[in-house]
Amino acid sequence: xxxxxxxxKNISKSFAGTTVVKxxxxxxxxxxxxxxxxxxxxxxxxxxxxxxxxxxxxxxxIVVAGKDITRLKxxxxxxxxxxxxxxxxPNLTVAQNVxxxxxxxxxxxxxxxxxVGELLELIKLPQLxxxxxxxxxxxxxxxxxxxxxxxxxxxxxxxxxxxxALDAKVRVALREEIRAIQKELGITTVxxxxxxxxxxxxxxxxxxxxxxxxxxxxxxFEIYNRPATKFVANFVGTLNVLEGVVSDAGTGRVRLNSGExxxxxxxxxxxxxxxxxxxxxxxxxxxxxxxxxDSRLEGEIADVHFLGSVIRVRxxxxxxxxxxxxxxxxxxxxxxxxxxxxxxxxxxxxxxxx
Amino acid sequence: MKTGRFxxxxxxxxxxxxxxxxxxxxxxxxxRMRRGTYSFDAYKVVLGDSRFQATFGYSVVVAVFTIxxxxxxxxxxxxxxRLRLPRxxxxxxFITLLPLIIPAIxxxxxxxxxxxxxxxxxxxxxxxxxxALLIIGYATLALPYMYRxxxxxxxxxxxxxxxxAAQILGAGWTTIIARVILPNVLIAVLSxxxxxxxxxxxxxxMASLLNRxxxxxxxxxxxxxxxxxxxxxxxIAFIITWxxxxxxxxxxxxxxxxxxxxx
Numbered sequence: 001x002x003x004x005x006x007x008x009k010n011i012s013k014s015f016a017g018t019t020v021v022k023x024x025x026x027x028x029x030x031x032x033x034x035x036x037x038x039x040x041x042x043x044x045x046x047x048x049x050x051x052x053x054x055x056x057x058x059x060x061x062i063v064v065a066g067k068d069i070t071r072l073k074x075x076x077x078x079x080x081x082x083x084x085x086x087x088x089x090p091n092l093t094v095a096q097n098v099x100x101x102x103x104x105x106x107x108x109x110x111x112x113x114x115x116v117g118e119l120l121e122l123i124k125l126p127q128l129x130x131x132x133x134x135x136x137x138x139x140x141x142x143x144x145x146x147x148x149x150x151x152x153x154x155x156x157x158x159x160x161x162x163x164x165a166l167d168a169k170v171r172v173a174l175r176e177e178i179r180a181i182q183k184e185l186g187i188t189t190v191x192x193x194x195x196x197x198x199x200x201x202x203x204x205x206x207x208x209x210x211x212x213x214x215x216x217x218x219x220x221f222e223i224y225n226r227p228a229t230k231f232v233a234n235f236v237g238t239l240n241v242l243e244g245v246v247s248d249a250g251t252g253r254v255r256l257n258s259g260e261x262x263x264x265x266x267x268x269x270x271x272x273x274x275x276x277x278x279x280x281x282x283x284x285x286x287x288x289x290x291x292x293x294d295s296r297l298e299g300e301i302a303d304v305h306f307l308g309s310v311i312r313v314r315x316x317x318x319x320x321x322x323x324x325x326x327x328x329x330x331x332x333x334x335x336x337x338x339x340x341x342x343x344x345x346x347x348x349x350x351x352x353x354x
Numbered sequence: 355m356k357t358g359r360f361x362x363x364x365x366x367x368x369x370x371x372x373x374x375x376x377x378x379x380x381x382x383x384x385x386r387m388r389r390g391t392y393s394f395d396a397y398k399v400v401l402g403d404s405r406f407q408a409t410f411g412y413s414v415v416v417a418v419f420t421i422x423x424x425x426x427x428x429x430x431x432x433x434x435x436r437l438r439l440p441r442x443x444x445x446x447x448f449i450t451l452l453p454l455i456i457p458a459i460x461x462x463x464x465x466x467x468x469x470x471x472x473x474x475x476x477x478x479x480x481x482x483x484x485x486a487l488l489i490i491g492y493a494t495l496a497l498p499y500m501y502r503x504x505x506x507x508x509x510x511x512x513x514x515x516x517x518x519a520a521q522i523l524g525a526g527w528t529t530i531i532a533r534v535i536l537p538n539v540l541i542a543v544l545s546x547x548x549x550x551x552x553x554x555x556x557x558x559x560m561a562s563l564l565n566r567x568x569x570x571x572x573x574x575x576x577x578x579x580x581x582x583x584x585x586x587x588x589x590i591a592f593i594i595t596w597x598x599x600x601x602x603x604x605x606x607x608x609x610x611x612x613x614x615x616x617x
Contacts, residue, residue: 052522054521075521078524081519083518085515089516089519089520089534104525148519
């Protein structure tokens, strides 16, 4: 990697005999925005807390800008952090909250005031310096928490599910704002979330975590389109999984309950007779034929969900079912439950899960 | 429904009578010093007595030091228990309740045996030492109230996240306690402080057995030798206690607000 800024090397963490993080490795470039994505209990917050210094790794090391910070206390790391519960000091005004870290660092008052003004401008709340946290909305409180974390010019910014407590609209607006500020300042950022849309939309790279391990680290496009494991494929986005048996490894033929597919060059060393899990994104499947789709299966419409701009259709294929998305077209009525249907897709879009 | 309300009022009136009749009787009796007419003579005598001023002044100073000692012990302890040792909470709660179970006379006899002039820690060898021992004893007596008040205050804030937020901004433990935790539990601390004040002002056993010139022994002495003055003193002590309670109520309005407790 060109300019590794944060290096997490083989870290593990156990609590009372239970290992929650196992041999976790990650290299983050300077100015990069990396998200830890995973379900509850996967260890993502524990890794973040180890980077912050709130937990000490049972093994491994954490290096920031070439300096090993593994054993440093949180107040010696020069790391900024935004918490899910905002964690603004209730007895201090917005301006005093933002100035807190600067005062501790011993910055002169005039300079502190200037820096606080600068940050309130950055979060677009310059008029709220005299308010108390209880007088602000959730979104405003989290923006103040971001300003407070950025005020002492930390080397690294850690965001621990900062949008989870906010309502949907504010969440989308604030995540875009966070990304814009991060790009403007060029600060290396680690963001923890269990919301895949959030991670996919704002990250340079995503580390998908499961059972204390990084299942896959990659750009959002790569994570979504080329999931490395069954877990990543299932966790990120909606996925149809069909079980099949390799009927001829040489030609790449796979037999399903509802038909046969040819997946040349995708079987990754599977042998004739092996059972495979094949995955397909709903948007990769078309109802009826579509140019470029070389694979076809026949079934029956089992369910139709009208979602506005998109119609999600479930097609029964023997004892399995597959969901597909089709755009809403006002001149074409949606398919009816019970109708016979042919679906098509490109064999190139089929993911073979191991 | 109406019958229920009737009995509720009857219960309330019996309770109020139980509380107010002795109080009114004491006030009335305290004002009968001058024959044939009501007057505040007993109050004038009490308030003009140099021993009242000296003992009350002594007890106020002792109370202030007791509060300081209590805050210094209880705030960091309750904070640390909440933050790092929540499993120890039942044990600490039990320990803080002990002063309610063990009579003050037992504690003070223990002190006399432990800290006599021949002991390695001869608190009782000097007046100042005995004052210090009295303050320590009072801090122990006030522990159940102070600990509960502070612990309740800590329950209203997210101790762990606020601590971590301060730590990551560079704060050390002293800064965290002084600038983050204490200001946010100040009203709770003040509640504990005023309860401590009320206990110290009226306490008799420890002050008497340690032979300190405190207000409690003075109250007892006047009560044993005078007729109207003890009633006046009882009313004065009552007003001081209720004054403290009222101040707690007033101050709680200025508590730092949070999103959990907006107004």
